[in-house]
Amino acid sequence: MQVFIDSMKGLWEKSGFVNGTWLDLAMLAISLVLIYLAIAKKYEPLLLLPISVGMLLTNIPGGNMFNPELFAGESVNFALVLNQGGFLDLLYLGVKLQLFPLLIFFGVGCMTDFGPLIANPSSFLLGAAAQAGIFITFIGAFALGFPGGEAASIAMIGSADGPTTIWLATRLAPEMLGSIAIAAYSYMALIPVIQPPIMKLLTTKKERVVRMAQLRFVSKKERIFFPIIVTIIVGFMIPDALGLVGMLMLGNLFKESGVVDRLVKTSQNELMNVVIIMLGMAVGATAKAENFLNLRTLMIIGLGLAAFMLGTACGVLFGKLMCFFGKKKTNPLIGSAGVSALPMAARVTQKIGQEADPNNHLLMHAMGPTVSAIIGSAVAAGIMFSLFG
Amino acid sequence: MDWSFIFATVITGLAVVFAVLIFLIVLLKIMGVLLTAKPRKKPAVITPRPAPVIAKPAPPVSVKPKADDLQVIAVITAAIHAYGEASGKKLRIVDVKKRENNARSIWGNMGVIESMR
Numbered sequence: 001m002q003v004f005i006d007s008m009k010g011l012w013e014k015s016g017f018v019n020g021t022w023l024d025l026a027m028l029a030i031s032l033v034l035i036y037l038a039i040a041k042k043y044e045p046l047l048l049l050p051i052s053v054g055m056l057l058t059n060i061p062g063g064n065m066f067n068p069e070l071f072a073g074e075s076v077n078f079a080l081v082l083n084q085g086g087f088l089d090l091l092y093l094g095v096k097l098q099l100f101p102l103l104i105f106f107g108v109g110c111m112t113d114f115g116p117l118i119a120n121p122s123s124f125l126l127g128a129a130a131q132a133g134i135f136i137t138f139i140g141a142f143a144l145g146f147p148g149g150e151a152a153s154i155a156m157i158g159s160a161d162g163p164t165t166i167w168l169a170t171r172l173a174p175e176m177l178g179s180i181a182i183a184a185y186s187y188m189a190l191i192p193v194i195q196p197p198i199m200k201l202l203t204t205k206k207e208r209v210v211r212m213a214q215l216r217f218v219s220k221k222e223r224i225f226f227p228i229i230v231t232i233i234v235g236f237m238i239p240d241a242l243g244l245v246g247m248l249m250l251g252n253l254f255k256e257s258g259v260v261d262r263l264v265k266t267s268q269n270e271l272m273n274v275v276i277i278m279l280g281m282a283v284g285a286t287a288k289a290e291n292f293l294n295l296r297t298l299m300i301i302g303l304g305l306a307a308f309m310l311g312t313a314c315g316v317l318f319g320k321l322m323c324f325f326g327k328k329k330t331n332p333l334i335g336s337a338g339v340s341a342l343p344m345a346a347r348v349t350q351k352i353g354q355e356a357d358p359n360n361h362l363l364m365h366a367m368g369p370t371v372s373a374i375i376g377s378a379v380a381a382g383i384m385f386s387l388f389g
Numbered sequence: 390m391d392w393s394f395i396f397a398t399v400i401t402g403l404a405v406v407f408a409v410l411i412f413l414i415v416l417l418k419i420m421g422v423l424l425t426a427k428p429r430k431k432p433a434v435i436t437p438r439p440a441p442v443i444a445k446p447a448p449p450v451s452v453k454p455k456a457d458d459l460q461v462i463a464v465i466t467a468a469i470h471a472y473g474e475a476s477g478k479k480l481r482i483v484d485v486k487k488r489e490n491n492a493r494s495i496w497g498n499m500g501v502i503e504s505m506r
Contacts, residue, residue, distance in 0.1 A: 384402070
């Protein structure tokens with residue numbers, strides 16, 4: 001009988017009921033809210049659901065699924081992680097070693113059609129202009145007291161590019177990774193709410209009805225040369241961005257070559273799905289109470305929203321410049337697609353354009369700035385890393 | 390870390406992003422010109438021809454007259470009316486315009502590109 005009582009006592013002392021704090025409960029409540037948003041409201045469910053489940057698992061007291069102290073310091077003791085780490089520690093190795101963000105970029109490359117960008121290379125300017133949101137937010141984050149690396153990681157939320165944001169945050173501000181990733185994906189889901197008022201505010205009805213010339217046909221040769229050229233040029237100019245851009249372009253070369261269909265299908269589906277599950281759970285696991293429940297998280301959420309709005313505004317304003325000074329007709333609305341939330345930003349542009357003129361189709365024109373922004377944000381991340389890494 | 394470094398970061402970052410992407414624009418435009426240029430016709434080499442052999446005159450070939458545009462429009466109009474009656478919609482052709490070039494719409498082009506892959 002005494003043995004039974006001792007066993008029960010031991011179990012009780014180990015249980016979450018004894019070891020849990022109100023902070024753990026608050027984190028569990030937040031993770032449940034995120035699960036609700038992912039399932040009921042369909043806010044980027046493919047990523048928000050694994051992230052919120054990772055968050056739930058890591059905050060159950062006594063579970064030891066994730067131990068951030070194993071990853072503290074400059075270098076990781078891999079033997080220690082393998083011997084003492086929990087399941088989420090092992091998954092986090094993929095984030096820490098840059099494996100998952102780069103594999104996601106590879107899959108994105110396999111799914112992206114760069115044809116509209118090749119047909120209208122000027123779209124690159126809009127993709128570049130929208131990156132101004134990142135740099136302006138960087139100033140704001142620094143003003144609020146974040147050191148350079150953390151400010152850069154927070155500002156990268158404005159790129160509207162999850163893997164790039166995670167890639168930079170893992171390297172410059174790993175303890176803030178959970179908050180940054182959750183803010184980034186939440187705002188990406190809210191693009192249809194955030195962007196339209198800014199787009200309407202900054203453009204006139206006359207500008208919104210501008211019809212753009214039809215895009216030219218892009219040959220297979222151009223599609224094959226494009227990823228090779230971009231990889232070499234970006235690799236030479238910003239070596240720190242080579243990982244992201246190189247994997248994106250390698251995936252696109254696979255797609256456009258037409259000779260590795262099996263690999264492309266695997267990358268687009270099975271590989272992407274597996275990596276998304278592991279990446280999402282690992283990122284969610286970093287959102288522990290001590291890192292998440294503080295004023296800094298609220299500031300990150302505020303700054304992330306500012307970054308998104310500024311990126312959209314800068315894109316639209318540059319679109320107005322192109323509309324006014326450019327030789328070709330440019331509808332300024334496509335500037336808003338310069339944030340690289342593929343394909344949501346382009347869809348929003350199409351919707352707002354059609355509200356002004358139901359027969360105006362801007363979707364393909366907006367795809368140019370959107371896909372150029374993927375390259376632009378990777379370049380911006382490379383610059384930030386080279387300055388603060 | 391001071392404010393001058395932060396502003397220098399912002400200016401450097403924006404300048405480099407624009408420089409890289411503008412460089413890519415230039416390269417893409419060059420690539421577009423090179424890869425979409427039509428091959429030049431080789432200059433005709435004048436070679437002495439053998440004496441022409443007189444062949445039998447070919448039988449006359451009947452050339453079909455080019456279809457009358459108005460007839461084509463009438464046929465398309467009739468087809469649209471027939472479709473309208475069948476689907477219960479009142480369709481009316483307001484204007485008929487000849488396109489300057491023979492280009493497809495964006496959606497048409499995308500459809501062709503997708504189906505050609």
